[in-house]
Amino acid sequence: HCFAFSCRYARTPRGSHGGEASDDDRWDNTAEEIAAAKRLLKCSRCRVAVYCSARCQREDYKGEHREACKALKEYSDEMKREELRLHHAPATLSYDNMNYFKEDNIGHFYGLFETRGYLRAIYGLAEEIRYLAHTQETRPLWDKVVKLHLEILRLNHSDNMGVRFKLPFYLLSLNRDQDCYSFIKHWKRVYDRNDGKPPSPPPRKGEWFYPRDANVLEPLPGGLIKELEGSLAWAAAVLVVKLRKIGALETAVRLGKVASDPEVLPPLVADAHRLLNMIERRNPVFLKALVNPGPLRSQDMPEYWSPGKPSEAYMVLNDCCRHFHRIPFAIQRIEAMVGVNPSYDFTMD
Numbered sequence: 224h225c226f227a228f229s230c231r232y233a234r235t236p237r238g239s240h241g242g243e244a245s246d247d248d249r250w251d252n253t254a255e256e257i258a259a260a261k262r263l264l265k266c267s268r269c270r271v272a273v274y275c276s277a278r279c280q281r282e283d284y285k286g287e288h289r290e291a292c293k294a295l296k297e298y299s300d301e302m303k304r305e306e307l308r309l310h311h312a313p314a315t316l317s318y319d320n321m322n323y324f325k326e327d328n329i330g331h332f333y334g335l336f337e338t339r340g341y342l343r344a345i346y347g348l349a350e351e352i353r354y355l356a357h358t359q360e361t362r363p364l365w366d367k368v369v370k371l372h373l374e375i376l377r378l379n380h381s382d383n384m385g386v387r388f389k390l391p392f393y394l395l396s397l398n399r400d401q402d403c404y405s406f407i408k409h410w411k412r413v414y415d416r417n418d419g420k421p422p423s424p425p426p427r428k429g430e431w432f433y434p435r436d437a438n439v440l441e442p443l444p445g446g447l448i449k450e451l452e453g454s455l456a457w458a459a460a461v462l463v464v465k466l467r468k469i470g471a472l473e474t475a476v477r478l479g480k481v482a483s484d485p486e487v488l489p490p491l492v493a494d495a496h497r498l499l500n501m502i503e504r505r506n507p508v509f510l511k512a513l514v515n516p517g518p519l520r521s522q523d524m525p526e527y528w529s530p531g532k533p534s535e536a537y538m539v540l541n542d543c544c545r546h547f548h549r550i551p552f553a554i555q556r557i558e559a560m561v562g563v564n565p566s567y568d569f570t571m572d
Contacts, residue, residue, distance in 0.1 A: 269295035271352060273363065291355060298348035305341035312337065330380040330421025338378070345375055346384060356396070357545075365396045370429050377432065380421035391460035392542040400464045405437040407457050411450040439464050440487060443494045451498070455506050455530075456539050462498040463546045465491055470551035499560055508536040510557050511565040513547055516540065518569040525571050532572040 264280055266272040269292045274280040284292070309323040323338055332338040349371035356364035372390045376382055387410055394403040426432035443451075443461070451458040469491050475481045476488075503510055512519040512533075519537055528534035547553050 266292060268292050269299065271295050271355070271364070271367070291351065294351050295348070298344060298351055302341065302344040302348055305344050309338060309341055326425055329378060329425035332378040333381065333383040342375055342379055342384065345371055346386075349375075353393070360396075362397065365393060368393050369397065373431065374428060377421075377426055377428065388454060388456040389542065391457065392546070395460065395463055395543075395546055400439055400467060401435060401437070402431065402433070403460055404439045404464050405435050406433050407451075407461060408437045408447060409433050410457075411447050414450060439468060440491065442490050443497065448497070448501070452501055452505060455502065455509060455535055456542070458498055458502050458505070459509070459539055459543050462495060462502065463543060463550070465495045465498065466547070466550045466553045466556070469495060470553060474551055495556070499557065503560070506531050506536050508533045508567050508569065509539065511561045511567040512536050512540055512569070513544060514554060514558055514561055515564050515566075516544060518567070522569060522571055529572050533567075533569050534571050537571075 264274045264277065266274075266280065266288070272280075272283070272288055272292065274283065312323060323332070323335060328335060328338075332342055349368055352364055352371070353368045356368055369390065372386050372393065375384060375386050376390075387406075391403045391407055394400075394406065422432055447461075451461060469488065472481070472484075472488050472491070476483045499510065508519070519533060519540065522533070522537065524541070525534040525537060528538050547557075
């Protein structure tokens, strides 16, 4: 039988182990699988979990889904209540009917105190689905996670909630490396211009509204390097993008599918080494814990984190450890730098 969320139509995407999947055929679904997907059963309570049969649904509910279903339903209901409240806010001295979703407010939600409960509800629901997506590794769940985070950014374009440091890893889970890299470069431009203004007119709910103009094969620009030095999460995400390209190219060369191109591979390797050295300077725990995660993972998840400390390494590894370990020869490259079984200080600050 299948496990919840993991019927054949929803399997891990091609390219997740270092290969490159195209935008049109990233998930490698056959017509038979697509047809089967339309017949899947959906949990009537949380409206998130899907199953190939009633038997699978019953077995999963007896196991892990009971508690997850309850949390998903609570966050989903809270989000709907908050949305309804904002659509029908009572009249004020300034407004006859304060509809927070009017065009002038889209992109500025966090600056409107009354909207913060709605943003927190979206984030809470996204976190619950993210946990399931990480556990089950299926396209529909990661798609939902990405769309919920995009909705937060659509409503709160200046991102007071730090979603911009999480979304790149969720894009990587869908093999959307190009979008991941373009997204980070976009935020670099925002910082350069000190301009967090939302796009006009506001984008539609669920659509991608960031540029897709970055080339993942380009040598890292100096300005981006400087920005990455300030964010372990972004540096790790860009390193995944570069190492995936290196892994795919080296594998293709080794199998004789392509000839080695001295204009492509060496610059990618140089960028990867540059990022590795930068990450080691910023947080001496991160790379060692990536190779030997046991000591750090033995700690409870920190409530807060500090730059350069084990708490920061823990939070970022929580989102990206799996990505690194699935790239051909990526861990071996890091071991050459920090050792095969490195020790480190994992005491939480």
